[in-house]
Amino acid sequence: MNNGLDAPYPTLTRLTQLSFRLSRAIMCLAVLPAIACLAASVAMAQGPAPVTNLQSADHPWDGGDNADLTWEVSADDATLVESYFIYKAMMQKGPIPADLLTESERKYALVDVVPAGTTEYTVGSVPGSGYVRLKDLSDEQRALFDPNDLPDKPHKKITVELGYLFKIVAVGSDGSQSVETITAAPYSPTRQWFDAKRMYLLIITIIFGGSVVFFIQHARAGKDLKIRKIGGLAAVDEAVGRATEMGRSCMFIPGILDMNDIQTIAGMTVLSRVAKTAAEYDAKVEVPTCRSLVMTSARETVQAAYLSAGRPDAYNADFIYYVTDEQFGYVAYLQGNMVREKPAACFYMGAFYAESLILAETGNSIGAIQIAGTAMPAQLPFFVAACDYTLIGEEFFAASAYLSGEPEQLGSLKGQDVGKIIVGIGIIVGVTIATLAAWFVDTGFLTTWSEYIKGVILT
Amino acid sequence: MTTTTKSDAQQARVILATDCGSTTTKAILIQLTDEGYRQTHRGEAPTTVEEPFADVTMGVVNAVVEVGELAGRKFIDDSGKIIQPATETEGCDVYISTSSAGGGLQMMVAGVVAEMTAASAKRAALGAGAIVMDVIASNDKRKPHEQIQRIRELRPDMMLVSGGTDGGDAKHVVSIAELIAPAKPQPRFGSGYTLPIIYAGNKDAAPRMNKIFEQGFELLIVDNLRPVLERENLGPARDAIHDLFLEHVMAHAPGYDKLMGWTDAPIMPTPGAVGNILQTIAESQNINAVGVDIGGATTDVFSVFDKTFNRTVSANLGMSYSISNVCAEATMPNILRWVHFDMDERELRNRVKNKMIRPTTIPQSLEALVFEQAVAREALRLAYIQHKEFATTLKGVQQQRSVGDTFSQETGGQTIVDNMKLNLLVASGGVLSHAPSMNQTALLLIDAFQPEGFTTLAKDSIFMMPHLGVLAQVHPKAAMEVFERDCLIYLGTCVAPKGSGKPGKPCFDYTIKGSTLNESGQIAFGEIKLLPLAEGETASVTVEPGRTFDCGNGPGKRVEKTVKGGTVGLVLDGRGRPLELPESREACKPLISKWVEAMKLYPGMG
Incomplete structure (x- = not known):
């Protein structure tokens, strides 16, 4: 089909031919500068001169996952270069099967962009070693390793050495890029014994550990270590005394979790004291538990307490018994028992959940002196409101040192207090610096410390 | 004992009162004058309860005769009895007496839980x-055989057994009774005396008590003194002690049966009578009061705070027989800190031993006086500490909390003694009453008790409080009038903010407005100032304490009160509370010298 557009020139009139030639000439005039520009841009696309002498080295005092890069800047650094693009690529090193590295790991990945004039950079996240599991290796791959290095079980790990190549590209302000400069050989960072970034942790540890040792020695030397009076623990004698005078029992509830919970263990310490006091006063202590293992531990604890009070004959294992693992079945039993037997003193020492208020309110209604101790923040308000005394979190865990009065435990408690003071001061200083740094953006000192806190301490 | 009803006693114009002490029997005469009831005369004579006289009434008669001679009245008839009722020239309308002769009333008490x-x-x-010789309890950490041994060793006049709430424990209290019965405690007054036992415990255990103490004991069952743990009911037990004291203890003391026949009100143990008058005063004036009686062997402290009365006897704190113990308990450096000049410690120790073996000697030199008063400060301080530890809220009581109490969960058994609430501090006992200068008595009290805020200081002029304690039972109006006018010698008022500061920095500003005293100024921390305010005068004092000092309205809050004057005056004490002295002797001496000078303690002495 001929629609006229495909028609040869001879079919046009002379005038038309003339005008067509004129327009072609004009087009030629317009294209020439464009071609010139294109030629120029091609010349610029060759980009600035590359960096030279690119070296990778181990970053000192780290965990073996950083590498220090150094280079000499591009010859065009002062003129054309706007920034340097730093890339890394993982390479196998040693007997690691090549196909264990993924394609993306083998490809160069952009690490960071640094401004012109920079001559060094520390690349992070480049661990010098990794691992593969034996089960993930094919027979051919296993053959690459020394048989002595292979573990005996398939799920065990084989440590493999990793290497990295780094490259830097100088980039001009117009986007032109230099030729890549690549490190000569794969480099593996090595791990040092001490990570200097964590120096602050070393200092804190020394102060913390030193203060614990100091206070232990202080206590052993017979010096008085003042510990704030904990009302709940001081009131144990009072509660057991009330039970004795009223001719009723003491009920000790060790929470609803098992012995693997630290709160249950702390509760056993208090139980020991309660049982010893009860033995001295000749009062009855009843310990219903909702875990069989807790029952066993409680029996051991109470028996030892009666023995230390010089009244092993008064110990009766039947008062320490298992009820049920079911949370509300256990609570229902306790509630019924409390209403029927009306114990004069109730102790709630351990981990509690929804049952806390049910128990404490029932105990309150029967007129018992109630002492609670838990580290469950949500339950503390209920215990505080409904019980006579409440050991709050740390107080509960400090009970052991408080009750025993042993120099080692008291010193340790005091040392921990020093640690808490340091942490408290650190939080206040950190928050203050971060806040001020946000207000006074240009202040170098504040910004540096703010970055240190965010980048080092909080990571 | 003659029976005088209160209505009869109200008509009394002449009242005679005696107090039979271990060594001296004191008699006072109270008469109705135009100014109301006044103590007019006093006399004393040696007590005659021991051999060779062995009749307490002989000493009473001698003391009364002395009073009669002074008053120009005849009190004793030809048969040796007190003449009653009074006429214009002879006799008295009411005769009352107290007694602490022969060591007073000595008791053992027992309970289930010690606290x-x-x-x-x-x-x-x-x-x-009473003097409590020992306390037996289930939890006193003694084995049963040790408890039995102790019961056998002591020779109490009577025992008080308690334990268990009503409907509560019976097992333990019965166990204690079963220890006492076979132990067969030997009474002081010999084998013919049946030991009285008061049972004030769980009422359910009473039948078993009857059985246990069936033979060899005089059992008296009264209401439980802790019917519930939340409440103390001490009245019935105290009344029973008084009754048994008369019926059994006094009846066996030589001559007391006769003396009981003369008196118009039951003879009371002397300390009980002192407590009685202090309670009466505190109740009638709605104040908190502390009284102290420092003797040679013991120091009694009485207190009434918020209408709760407490008394303690510090058995080993005294100024003669117990002076060595005071030195041992307080330690010599603590005593010497109150002395403002150099003293040879060796000489001091000799002085202490001499005082022990010659208890009636009195200081003959300024050094001896200053040292004795230093010992007294420590004895009083220690006795007051013991009192604070004993005068507490009840233990074993259920507490009611709110979430606001999260960080302030106070336990039971907190002391009720609060020096900021203290209104009246009364002193008696030789070292306080017979100090050469009233200023010395005032500073002794201030240093030992460390009153806070505004506190009136007074001393019992002639140890009249026991007489008035008994009189208060039959004639409260007379007792009150004599107490106010003749018994108490007001020393003045102490104004002392609580808190601490730096020496020389401002402690409080004061403004005083009175008829004779109008002054304002500032007291620095560590300073004490004495201003004259005569007895019978009052002044309005406004104190504006520094922000770390509290004078009763909270730290830094202004307080305005009307204060009483006295023989000493108004003491503005800026030394802070608690009062802390420098540990170094060299630093302490000039400070004490400054205070001694400010209080004009030893003017012209030495």
Whole structure:
């Protein structure tokens, strides 16, 4: 089909031919500068001169996952270069099967962009070693390793050495890029014994550990270590005394979790004291538990307490018994028992959940002196409101040192207090610096410390 | 004992009162004058309860005769009895007496838990004027054979057994009774005396008590002194102690049966009578009061705070027989800190031993006086500490909390003694009453008791409080009038903010407005100032304490009060509370010298 557009020139009139030639000439005039520009841009696309002498080295005092890069800047650094693009690529090193590295790991990945004039950079996240599991290796791959290095079980790990190549590209302000400069050989960072970034942790540890040792020695030397009076623990004698005078029992509830919970263990310490006091006063202590293992531990604890009070004959294992693992079945039993037997003193020492208020309110209604101790923040308000005394979190865990009065435990408690003071001061200083740094953006000192806190301490 | 009803006693114009002490029997005469009831005359004579006289009434008669001679009245008839009722020239309308002769009333108490029913039993016994020899409790950490041994060793005049709430424990209290019965405690007055036992415990155990104490004991069952743990009911036990004291103890003391026939009100143990008058005063004036009686062997402290009466006897704190113990307990450096000049410690120790073996000697030199007063400060301080530890809220009581109490969960058994609430501090006992200068008595009290805020200081002029304690039972109006006018010598008022500061920095500003004293100024921390305010005068004092000092309205809050004057005056004490002295002797001496000078303690002495 001929629609006229495909028609040869001879079919046009002379005038038309003339005008067509004129327009072609004009087009030629317009294209020439464009071609010139294109030629120029091609010349610029060759980009600035590359960096030279690119070296990778181990970053000192780290965990073996950083590498220090150094280079000499591009010859065009002062003129054309706007920034340097730093890339890394993982390479196998040693007997690691090549196909264990993924394609993306083998490809160069952009690490960071640094401004012109920079001559060094520390690349992070480049661990010098990794691992593969034996089960993930094919027979051919296993053959690459020394048989002595292979573990005996398939799920065990084989440590493999990793290497990295780094490259830097100088980039001009117009986007032109230099030729890549690549490190000569794969480099593996090595791990040092001490990570200097964590120096602050070393200092804190020394102060913390030193203060614990100091206070232990202080206590052993017979010096008085003042510990704030904990009302709940001081009131144990009072509660057991009330039970004795009223001719009723003491009920000790060790929470609803098992012995693997630290709160249950702390509760056993208090139980020991309660049982010893009860033995001295000749009062009855009843310990219903909702875990069989807790029952066993409680029996051991109470028996030892009666023995230390010089009244092993008064110990009766039947008062320490298992009820049920079911949370509300256990609570229902306790509630019924409390209403029927009306114990004069109730102790709630351990981990509690929804049952806390049910128990404490029932105990309150029967007129018992109630002492609670838990580290469950949500339950503390209920215990505080409904019980006579409440050991709050740390107080509960400090009970052991408080009750025993042993120099080692008291010193340790005091040392921990020093640690808490340091942490408290650190939080206040950190928050203050971060806040001020946000207000006074240009202040170098504040910004540096703010970055240190965010980048080092909080990571 | 003659029976005088209160209505008869109200008509009394002449009242005679005696106090039979271990060594001296004191008699006072109270007469109705135009100014109301006044103590007009006094006399004393040696007590005659021991051999060779062995009749307490002989000493009473001698003391009364002395009073009669001074008053120009005849009190004793030809048969040796007190003449009653009074006429224009002879006799008295009311005769009353107290007694602490022969060591007073000595008791043992027992309870189930030492800090609960046993403590209540001790309070009941002490409040009744007894000396508590020991406290037996289930938890006193003694084995049963040790408890039995102790019961056998002591020779109490009577025992008070308590334990268990009503409907509560019976097992333990019965166990204690079963220890006492076979132990067969030997009474002081010999084998013919049946040991009285008061049972004030769980009422359910009473039948078993009857059975246990069936033979060899005189059992008296009264209401439980802790019917519930939340409440103490000491009245019935105290009344029973008084009754048994008369019926059994006094009846066996030489001559007391006769003396009981003369008196118009039951003879009371002397400390019980002192407590009685202090309670009466505190109740009638709605104040908190502390009284102290420092003797040679013991120091009694009485207190009434918020209408709760407490008494303690510090058995080993005294100024003669117990002076060595005071030195041992307080330690010599603590005593010497109150002395403002150099003293040879060796000489001091000799002085202490001499005082022990010659208890009636009195200081002959300024050094001896200053040292004795230093010992007295420490004895009083220690006795007051013991009192604070004993005068507490009840233990074993259920607490009611709110979430606001999260960080302030106070336990039971907190002391009720609060120096900021203290209104009146009364001193008696030789070292306080017979100090050469009233200023010395005032500073002794201030240093030892460390009153806070505004506190009136007074001393019992002639140890009249026991007489008035008994009189208050039959004639409260007369007792009150004599107490106010003749018994108490007001020393003045101490104004002392609580808190601490730096020496020389401002402690409080004051403005005083009175008829004779109008002054304002500032007291620096560590300074004490004495201003004259005569007895009978009052002044309005406004104090504006520094922000770390509290004078009763909270730290830094202004306080305005009307204060009483006295023989000493108004003491503005800026030394802070608690009062802390430098540890170094060299630093302490000039400070004490400054205070001695400011208080004009020893003017012209030495």
